Amino acid sequence: MRTLAVLLMICASLAPALGQSLQSGAAPGIEVYDPQDGFSTASVAGDFLYMSSVPSSANQAVDTAVPEIMNFFNTTLTSLGASLENVVKVTVYLRDIGDFTTINSAYTPYFPEGPPVRSTIQAANPGSSPVAMDLVAYLPNGATASS
Ligand SMILES: *[C@@H]1O[C@H](CO)[C@@H](O)[C@H](O)[C@H]1NC(C)=O
DSSP states (O other): OHHHHHHHHHHHHHHHHHHHHHHHTOOSSEEEEETTTTEEEEEEETTEEEEEEEEOOTTOOHHHHHHHHHHHHHHHHHHTTOOGGGEEEEEEEESOGGGHHHHHHHHGGGOTTOOOEEEEEEOOOGGGOSEEEEEEEEOTTGGGOOO
């Protein structure tokens, strides 16, 4: 749950910060830097948003981990005038590749109009997260979107 709390804090700070950065027009390579982790949690290049991998909270079932991450993505995208429909690429990091079928059942309902390109790999995610995901999304309102 600590991971989730941290995620929610990042989420709460990410979207407004990103909106502000976008409004500043400081393209290209607009970034939301996370000094604690030493990398950016989001970057914008042109009309595309790149998000760093988002881990679920620790030691939970894959089918509940997926909504947790998707809700985070959805909140962030919505705040930028985009939606899950604008996602063009997802990478899924599964602790156990044996969960591939399970994750598909939880994942596909989020993309009823046709899922984005996706790569799925097995990875020893930090913090005992069963699944983490990152994405690339098109921002239909461009880099001037605001929340
Ligand atoms: C995404 O967020 C919007 C705005 O809060 C909400 O209306 C929509 O139902 C959410 N979509 C999903 C798939 O959760």
